[in-house]
Amino acid sequence: MTTDGLVQCSTCGVERDSADLPEWCPICVDERQYVDPGGQRWVSPPADAVIALAELESGLWGLEVSGGVGIGQLAKVVVTDAGTVMVDVPAAITADAVAAVRALGPMRAIIPSHPHMFGLQSLWSQALDDAAIYVSAADADWLGRRPAALQLWEGSIEPVPGVVASQPGGHFPGSSVVHWTGTDGAGVLLCSDTIMVNPDRRTVSFLRSYPNRLPLSAAVVERIAAHVDRYDFDRVYSNFGLRIAHDGKAAVAASARRHAAWVRGEFDHLTGPG
Template identity: 55%
Template sequence: MTNPGQPAALSEPSDPELWDGLILCATCGVEQAAAHPEGLPAVCTICADDRQWIPAGGQRWTTVGELRDAGAGLEVAELEPDLWALRVRAGVGIGQHAKVVVTPAGNLMVDVPTYIDAAAVQHVRGLGPLAGIIASHPHMYGVQSAWSEALAGPEGPVPVYVSEPDVGWLARRPVAVHVWSGSLSPLAGLPGVSASQPGGHFPGSVVVHWPGRDGAGVLLAGDTVGVARDRRWATFMRSFPNYLPLSGAVAERIAAHLDRYRYERLYDNFSGVLGVPGGGASRVVRRSASRHADWAEGRMDHLT
């Protein structure tokens, strides 16, 4: 294990990788169903959407093997007791940090790395058996099928939970996919870990609530709630890279949805965290939604 906050760079294995031929988008890093380049679409549908982008040089595809040869790997860092971040080094994707929640009922991967190799699998397995995989939204699907199969247990591949409103974005359908709506307890026998779909960034955007080892409550928010650089505030966006905000009404709807949870800390999709030290993340989200609505609905126009 690493010290809190200190990433551990994993060494690359010398043997050929099982996943070398897996094709993924070179921008978002989402796995593709096609086994050969001629079976790929003209553009990645996720990147062609207004929340993402097609690079100026055009669509490009890559493989896990190409990324490995270019030096890609996985870094693992402890965010707090029983919560780990998985960060892809020298790979593809939009800089997201997947998470692993460690629990007595098995572990839950929340959002998925855009890379996989034997060393990475060994390290994640070392955190304990993986009982479920859940992406907060389609940008975070990563190579979820490969992770599900690589960490399979006696009952088969790890269940991959996909929001029903967003299932159409799957470019490769995992063998063990479970489509769900509303709310979900992804770890059998541990009702304290729960997921729900406040929507916003995507119609099926997911948050995961976990009590935390200290019982104070932790919310893994993906891109549903973004942490501002001034960490006294949060934001609510349809597109972060394209600067497209959600409406005030949707921001307030999301905050009201999250009121069902008790949470003192919130982690977004990247390195943003609210409530450390001192707690109070839920209060930050509520007042941020009100501020967002005031600006989006014109009540602050006198300052412009």
């Protein structure tokens, strides 16, 4: 594994070719993200990051990063008889973490849900026998480095039997979700922040920007909810450690109705005098 020619933004952690660095990280100056108050910094992947592999449920593992840079997403690894699939990508990589992921089985696909989750995808692919990296074609212009194993996609893909990725959009035009049937037979939706599990672990949110609190319209949220309605799922995981443990499909549908009603003004009477 070599990092020659690769740096990452210290704020978002996304990789970029060092030979073609802009003054500002395009991902961070976009209205969905932010530039660190200390200014733009491009850094080499830190050697002091620690990545722990934690079992979230049978057949599903999370990559918990401490130290390093970026926004701290919890990447997931789905384990199947046909191989493994990484959903979202850490903004760090270590030899120990690579060995731990390898031990779960051969990596068949790496699927970043949207540009904020690109992380160090080139290095992870390289370390995992050049595993294919599936980036939504609609979001390809956000790539600051084009991995050798890059594959652009639209619609839906099934990189291993039973693991299906599709693109409801919203947060980004190509924002994706991944559906998988857990070892107990219940459906699982890995939705990153295309759909964000709330701290109450009973509802979800739909936003254009989470750090900057920009909402999506009622029509877009209803479209996202209709898209994931194609799947049967009980559990919902987003990309910062929160999950809905039961009745996830009903929770997503009810949360979409609530969001749409609020942004249409149906609950304005609850906000005080006009």
